[in-house]
Amino acid sequence: MPTPRPQRPDPRANPIADDGTEVRFCSTCAFSGACIDAGYDKIALRDLHVLVEHVGPFRAGEHVFRSREPFKAIYAVRAGLVKTVAVDPEGNEQVLGFYLPGEVVGLNAIYPEHYPCDAVTLETTHFCRFSFPAISALAARMPGLQQQLFRLLSKELGMTSLLAGDHAAEERVAAFVTDLGERLAAQGFSGTRLRLSMSRLDIANYLRLAAETVSRIFTRLRDQGLIALEGRDLEILDPSGLRALARNVRDR
Amino acid sequence: MPTPRPQRPDPRANPIADDGTEVRFCSTCAFSGACIDAGYDKIALRDLHVLVEHVGPFRAGEHVFRSREPFKAIYAVRAGLVKTVAVDPEGNEQVLGFYLPGEVVGLNAIYPEHYPCDAVTLETTHFCRFSFPAISALAARMPGLQQQLFRLLSKELGMTSLLAGDHAAEERVAAFVTDLGERLAAQGFSGTRLRLSMSRLDIANYLRLAAETVSRIFTRLRDQGLIALEGRDLEILDPSGLRALARNVRDR
DNA sequence: ATTCCGTATTGATTTCGATCAGATCGCCGC
DNA sequence: GCGGCGATCTGATCGAAATCAATACGGAAT
Numbered sequence: 001m002p003t004p005r006p007q008r009p010d011p012r013a014n015p016i017a018d019d020g021t022e023v024r025f026c027s028t029c030a031f032s033g034a035c036i037d038a039g040y041d042k043i044a045l046r047d048l049h050v051l052v053e054h055v056g057p058f059r060a061g062e063h064v065f066r067s068r069e070p071f072k073a074i075y076a077v078r079a080g081l082v083k084t085v086a087v088d089p090e091g092n093e094q095v096l097g098f099y100l101p102g103e104v105v106g107l108n109a110i111y112p113e114h115y116p117c118d119a120v121t122l123e124t125t126h127f128c129r130f131s132f133p134a135i136s137a138l139a140a141r142m143p144g145l146q147q148q149l150f151r152l153l154s155k156e157l158g159m160t161s162l163l164a165g166d167h168a169a170e171e172r173v174a175a176f177v178t179d180l181g182e183r184l185a186a187q188g189f190s191g192t193r194l195r196l197s198m199s200r201l202d203i204a205n206y207l208r209l210a211a212e213t214v215s216r217i218f219t220r221l222r223d224q225g226l227i228a229l230e231g232r233d234l235e236i237l238d239p240s241g242l243r244a245l246a247r248n249v250r251d252r
Numbered sequence: 253m254p255t256p257r258p259q260r261p262d263p264r265a266n267p268i269a270d271d272g273t274e275v276r277f278c279s280t281c282a283f284s285g286a287c288i289d290a291g292y293d294k295i296a297l298r299d300l301h302v303l304v305e306h307v308g309p310f311r312a313g314e315h316v317f318r319s320r321e322p323f324k325a326i327y328a329v330r331a332g333l334v335k336t337v338a339v340d341p342e343g344n345e346q347v348l349g350f351y352l353p354g355e356v357v358g359l360n361a362i363y364p365e366h367y368p369c370d371a372v373t374l375e376t377t378h379f380c381r382f383s384f385p386a387i388s389a390l391a392a393r394m395p396g397l398q399q400q401l402f403r404l405l406s407k408e409l410g411m412t413s414l415l416a417g418d419h420a421a422e423e424r425v426a427a428f429v430t431d432l433g434e435r436l437a438a439q440g441f442s443g444t445r446l447r448l449s450m451s452r453l454d455i456a457n458y459l460r461l462a463a464e465t466v467s468r469i470f471t472r473l474r475d476q477g478l479i480a481l482e483g484r485d486l487e488i489l490d491p492s493g494l495r496a497l498a499r500n501v502r503d504r
Numbered sequence: 505a506t507t508c509c510g511t512a513t514t515g516a517t518t519t520c521g522a523t524c525a526g527a528t529c530g531c532c533g534c
Numbered sequence: 535g536c537g538g539c540g541a542t543c544t545g546a547t548c549g550a551a552a553t554c555a556a557t558a559c560g561g562a563a564t
Binding site: 086088089090094096107108109110111112116136137139140141143146147149150151152153154155156157158160161163164165166208247 | 338340341342346348359360361362363364368388389391392393395398399401402403404405406407408409410412413415416417418460499
Binding site: 168 | 520521522523530
């Protein structure tokens with residue numbers, strides 16, 4: 001039951017005009033599999049496109065949503081980079097994850113019905129926003145979409161176990177870099193030349209290490225010739241060597 | 253397209269006759285919310301009951317499924333206790349979680365389409381087995397069931413972040429005990445008197461600690477009067493005191 | 505009851521990463 | 535260019551938990 005929206009305009013909710021074609025746009029989207037794949041009637045397909053709301057750009061450091069806000073929507077990253085951060089009562093921050101283009105933020109809010117963490121952009125970022133009631137209603141009529149939602153949720157479950165193990169600092173960092181490269185490659189970007197838009201502190205926090213440790217390990221990996229790193233620009237020089245270091249953390 | 257099943261009978265797949273009424277049974281099930289809640293036509297409800305397959309009992313130490321097996325079904329624990337364990341190429345085991353009655357195992361297999369871990373019973377355990385293709389097909393016709401599946405997935409996402417943080421050993425153990433108590437209470441069991449059917453080694457592995465550390469911390473908690481512990485029988489004497497220790501790990 | 509063996513507890517020492525401290529770098533505004 | 539400030543890197547020390555080691559417990563089989 002849609003309620004009339006308050007007339008306070010959200011400056012970030014500007015639809016983007018020059019997106020290229022619908023199809024081109026969809027191809028970079030987390031739901032491309034569901035909506036491009038053949039076999040859907042035009043009505044369902046249009047319903048999916050209609051419920052998408054383009055939001056952004058967010059500048060680096062802006063909040064997409066905040067902890068304890070009521071859960072309304074999930075956000076697919078179209079371009080940019082986001083982190084999710086949980087803050088405990090003492091104010092300690094905990095980075096839960098980084099989200100690249102084609103990935104979806106907010107799925108962990110479905111069960112508690114409010115966002116359990118903040119989502120903060122780390123560079124200029126655009127999203128597709130999907131009202132969750134709307135997309136789950138549509139999913140009941142589009143089996144492919146329902147399946148895609150199940151897969152997204154399950155995929156994220158698998159991601160968390162990456163972090164879960166007790167691994168040496170070097171393994172964690174190697175796994176982090178390898179994972180980022182693979183995820184970027186999966187979205188059609190270079191898997192070997194990439195920019196770490198998050199700060200060393202964010203990386204360290206995410207990996208449960210001290211920033212100093214991350215720094216030391218990056219230099220060690222560079223000295224071993226596995227990576228080239230200048231500031232936040234990273235090149236993976238020896239992917240299989242890195243993966244060898246990371247192997248205990250990944251693969252399963 | 254169902255294939256004729258080989259005639260090797262699975263001794264564990266015995267339906268249990270004396271379950272009490274259907275309703276009584278369902279009330280302890282992870283899908284009770286979906287199938288007891290009013291408003292469903294009898295046909296859909298019966299479909300849900302029909303696709304349930306009671307499996308068990310498994311004795312302590314048996315495998316419900318193994319890593320790399322093709323994903324066929326999810327398992328709701330009806331009675332007993334299960335752990336999931338990932339094994340890396342070097343053979344290092346990693347306990348991913350413990351599952352109590354009313355909880356569901358196997359959801360992390362949806363995306364990769366094969367089980368990414370082993371599921372091992374820790375005491376005599378009964379399950380309801382749901383073919384995933386069947387239950388997701390049914391979910392398209394039963395919005396409440398679809399919602400329940402989304403919630404289960406999302407809930408499990410939240411659980412993993414419990415472990416994710418870098419916390420002192422004492423906080424982790426306190427959080428572990430508190431969490432178990434609360435989950436048991438949520439299923440109608442005592443939240444203060446419980447049996448740790450898993451070994452200290454399993455607990456330690458799950459918490460990313462050494463077994464010796466877990467042991468030491470249990471004695472420390474006992475000396476502080478927070479718990480009573482004899483072997484694997486645990487009583488939480490001071491729930492709020494424990495929760496205070498755990499507070500950095502939980503809540504969000 | 506006795507033996508056996510896996511599980512659990514307790515103690516001694518080591519180690520990896522955290523913390524503390526200082527130096528450098530890089531970017532932005534003036 | 536200059537100054538300022540946050541981010542990053544490097545070095546020195548510390549500490550919590552891992553590891554090593556030995557003992558105690560408890561249930562099952564004989």
